[in-house]
Amino acid sequence: xxxxxxxxxxxxxxxxxxxxxxxxxxxxxxxxxxxxxxxxxxxxxxxxxxxxxxxxxxxxxxxxxxxxxxxxxxxxxxxxxxxxxxxxxxxxxxxxxxxxxxxxxxxxxxxxxxxxxxxxxxxxxxxxxxxxxxxxxxxxxxxxxxxxxxxxxxxxxxxxxxxxxxxxxxxxxxxxxxxxxxxxxxxxxxxxxxxxxxxxxxxxxxxxxxxxxxxxxxxxxxxxxxxxxxxxxxxxxxxxxxxxxxxxxxxxxxxxxxxxxxxxx
Amino acid sequence: xxxxxxxxxxxxxxxxxxxxxxxxxxxxxxxxxxxxxxxxxxxxxxxxxxxxxxxxxxxxxxxxxxxxxxxxxxxxxxxxxxxxxxxxxxxxxxxxxxxxxxxxxxxxxxxxxxxxxxxxxxxxxxxxxxxxxxxxxxxxxx
Numbered sequence: 001x002x003x004x005x006x007x008x009x010x011x012x013x014x015x016x017x018x019x020x021x022x023x024x025x026x027x028x029x030x031x032x033x034x035x036x037x038x039x040x041x042x043x044x045x046x047x048x049x050x051x052x053x054x055x056x057x058x059x060x061x062x063x064x065x066x067x068x069x070x071x072x073x074x075x076x077x078x079x080x081x082x083x084x085x086x087x088x089x090x091x092x093x094x095x096x097x098x099x100x101x102x103x104x105x106x107x108x109x110x111x112x113x114x115x116x117x118x119x120x121x122x123x124x125x126x127x128x129x130x131x132x133x134x135x136x137x138x139x140x141x142x143x144x145x146x147x148x149x150x151x152x153x154x155x156x157x158x159x160x161x162x163x164x165x166x167x168x169x170x171x172x173x174x175x176x177x178x179x180x181x182x183x184x185x186x187x188x189x190x191x192x193x194x195x196x197x198x199x200x201x202x203x204x205x206x207x208x209x210x211x212x213x214x215x216x217x218x219x220x221x222x223x224x225x226x227x228x229x230x231x232x233x234x235x236x237x238x239x240x241x242x243x244x245x246x247x248x249x250x251x252x253x254x255x256x257x258x259x260x261x262x263x264x265x
Numbered sequence: 266x267x268x269x270x271x272x273x274x275x276x277x278x279x280x281x282x283x284x285x286x287x288x289x290x291x292x293x294x295x296x297x298x299x300x301x302x303x304x305x306x307x308x309x310x311x312x313x314x315x316x317x318x319x320x321x322x323x324x325x326x327x328x329x330x331x332x333x334x335x336x337x338x339x340x341x342x343x344x345x346x347x348x349x350x351x352x353x354x355x356x357x358x359x360x361x362x363x364x365x366x367x368x369x370x371x372x373x374x375x376x377x378x379x380x381x382x383x384x385x386x387x388x389x390x391x392x393x394x395x396x397x398x399x400x401x402x403x404x405x406x407x
Contacts, residue, residue: 017279020274025271032277036322038349039349049350062332080362137334138330139330143361225335250368
């Protein structure tokens, strides 16, 4: 009875949505702005994201969204990484007692599933790494690549068991160490221009990507016959490591915590 | 009737309905897991709205990527056809922050179950009130 009411409710909502849309269309009203031109800021970013002829403004990054995330609005990304860091730290503080806990033994799934995952896990981790490494030239980046690689870790933990991962040194503490190293490396890349500036006596900025008119420090490398930013590549690599380690750590702590509750020894 | 505008209006009305249903779940459902699911739906719908607003109508739109970095004239092609990259960049940040918040909420839910034996907020509150009254009664008896 309840299921029938839910189905009728969904159908009623659908019909109302179509009728309201039809009324709005007949009256020439659009809820989404239909535009064929961009605003000035978007045009500016499109023009200078990869423009070697204007070294003052360019990020030397063909992937424009990555240029925005790691150059033009890099402080937003810095604080976004801090929020992820704080969330994982909060989770560890709440379940601190499981940080050093060994997961119980498990059999995992059937041999057929194990064989399939054995073949595909390297491809999947490689795919995640490729997404992160090419983030400055193609869409995606460090966070997306880290999520793909973390997903395969989750699949491996279900297929083989958490204990299997634990005895191969994919442990809570090692992931925490990995993540901390990734964060420290990210901070070092962010303040590296300032350190180089202090040593060479030049002006520099935090999170600086390419050389500016009054700050001649920047890092880039050649891909075939064009140059791209090295700083953004490094940011993507370290973000990949941070996200992979953070999600694996959360998986292990939360799984062990819930297993202890259901199957107390 | 313009079919494009009709489909866009259906899309927007569906997204608004999604937000309303998510808000209903967030406010009126006492189960923490349902609240977390509603929050996820709400934040993802808001991200979709931001990305859809950045769409560019007219000629076949291009993604905001320099497909030909060696070609200096590609910039004009992008300026005339590329979609707005700004909403996409802001949505990436929003997705990560939402994910962090939902991870933390999930951990809090598990701890709530440890302490109160239930993820229903009404039951948990009732148990806490009963425990407090019992503690006060014991103190009074002493």
